Amino acid sequence: MMITPCELPEQAAILSDVTPEMAFADRGYNGVDIDGVQIWNSGQRRGVTRGLKAMIKRRSAIEPTIGHMKSDGKLDRNWLKGALRDAMHAILCGAGHHLRMIWRKLRLFYTPILDNRW
Incomplete structure (x- = not known):
């Protein structure tokens, strides 16, 4: 629709x-x-x-962020049925996108620390 x-x-x-x-x-x-x-x-x-x-x-x-979530974050295809599940899918895709960003920052922060330890 x-x-x-x-x-x-x-x-x-x-x-x-x-x-x-x-x-x-x-x-x-x-x-x-x-x-x-x-x-x-x-x-x-x-x-x-x-x-x-x-x-x-x-x-x-915001436009490129939505594009990345559609291509990389599985926002393009919703397998859930119903309006509430559509909203849940969008929220979970957004949360996954933010977690990937946080993990990337943590990896960049901790990699030099761990490399110097060995």
């Missing part, structure tokens, strides 16, 4: 019990107008303050 851009704020309100006031989107959302939601596109120049620019850049930083 495909969700249209106009349904996304409604879906976010259902999932988080908070109605969004701003949405940061890519250029595919050019021309989309949703009542009560300000849509900020990447590459937009008019009316963008320093804080909004940082939020737009933050959204751009």
Whole structure:
């Protein structure tokens, strides 16, 4: 089932019990107008303050992480059935991604220490 851009704020309100006031989107959302939601596109120049620019850049930083989780972290195929299990699958994939990052940092920290000991 495909969700249209106009349904996304409604879906976010259902999932988080908070109605969004701003949405940061890519250029595919050019021309989309949703009542009560300000849509900020990447590459937009008019009316963008320093804080909004940082939020737009933050959204751009999340995109590669989601791509890595889809290709390396088994987020691409969900074997579980139902909406609750879909959410559990996404949370577990995110937790696995963070654990892999922590293990990588620990390996980089402890490898020089252990190499000097031998």
